[in-house]
Amino acid sequence: xxxxxxxxxxxxxxxxxxxxxxxxxxxxxxxxxxxxxxxxxxxxxxxxxxxxxxxxxxxxxxxxxxxxxxxxxxxxxxxxxxxxxxxxxxxxxxxxxxxxxxxxxxxxxxxxxxxxxxxxxxxxxxxxxxxxxxxxxxxxxxxxxxxxxxxxxxxxxxxxxxxxxxxxxxxxxxxxxxxxxxxxxxxxxxxxxxxxxxxxxxxxxxxxxxxxxxxxx
Numbered sequence: 001x002x003x004x005x006x007x008x009x010x011x012x013x014x015x016x017x018x019x020x021x022x023x024x025x026x027x028x029x030x031x032x033x034x035x036x037x038x039x040x041x042x043x044x045x046x047x048x049x050x051x052x053x054x055x056x057x058x059x060x061x062x063x064x065x066x067x068x069x070x071x072x073x074x075x076x077x078x079x080x081x082x083x084x085x086x087x088x089x090x091x092x093x094x095x096x097x098x099x100x101x102x103x104x105x106x107x108x109x110x111x112x113x114x115x116x117x118x119x120x121x122x123x124x125x126x127x128x129x130x131x132x133x134x135x136x137x138x139x140x141x142x143x144x145x146x147x148x149x150x151x152x153x154x155x156x157x158x159x160x161x162x163x164x165x166x167x168x169x170x171x172x173x174x175x176x177x178x179x180x181x182x183x184x185x186x187x188x189x190x191x192x193x194x195x196x197x198x199x200x201x202x203x204x205x206x207x208x209x210x211x212x213x214x215x216x217x
Contacts, residue, residue: 002026005046006053007033008203011108013165014071015053015078016202018158020195022082030207057081072104075158085157092154099145099152099159107142107166110134114173135173139180142167146182156190164190 004019004026006012019026031037031052038050047054047069055074060066068074076097079086087093113131117124142163145152152159167187170177177184190196 001058003029003056003058004053005029005031005043005055007031008206009033009052010111010165010169011071012052013199013203014162015055015074016199017161017165017195018075018078018085020198021161021193022078022084024078024082028202032207072100072162075100075162079158085161087153087155087157096153096157096159099157100162102141103159103162103166106138107163110138111166111169111173115169118172118174132174135175139167139170139173139175139183143180143182146186150189151186160186160190164196 002019002024004015006016006028007030016028031043033052037043038047038052043054044050046056046067049069051069053071053074054067054069057066057068057077068077076086086096110131113127114135117127117131142152151157152163164187167183168191177187
């Protein structure tokens with residue numbers, strides 16, 4: 001059994017999606033970041049950077065509980081554990097990894113800044129404009145890539161699972177899917193997947209005031 005410590009954010013959904021896609025047994029431990037539960041000692045013991053998501057695999061590499069933080073590392077770990085969504089051949093493997101790193105270093109941090117500065121009480125026109133332009137650039141990169149391939153790395157992979165939850169918030173990034181026909185096609189294909197629908201249902205039913213340590217699923 002895998003314990004998934006997470007919340008309902010874009011970043012929190014990535015590993016959620018991978019667990020549903022692979023069918024690994026897991027339970028959700030909601031970490032309400034609005035209440036600061038990510039700073040509790042029991043969570044910091046798993047994720048010292050106080051960020052969700054994190055996991056504890058009860059059947060780790062040595063048959064012992066294995067904690068892991070950083071969503072990109074978790075996705076790669078689960079892919080290797082199951083032999084799915086990350087190719088075995090070197091070229092295919094690094095094609096996936098490069099797009100996963102693109103999400104970790106670009107899509108996540110930059111779109112997160114768009115959200116932050118748009119919602120901040122004290123508005124900074126410079127910051128809003130800067131990160132809005134970067135959001136547009138990133139969307140164009142993704143759209144161009146998806147004009148050459150069905151999915152980011154060719155076949156559906158952990159790279160798509162990493163990027164998709166962020167682009168679900170395209171309206172918050174002031175982006176219109178009709179401006180990106182390739183993203184729109186890709187988006188439609190992914191959002192109808194059964195695993196994606198199950199994650200959506202679970203997130204929609206997440207407790208409004210979750211107690212850290214309370215398991216659900």
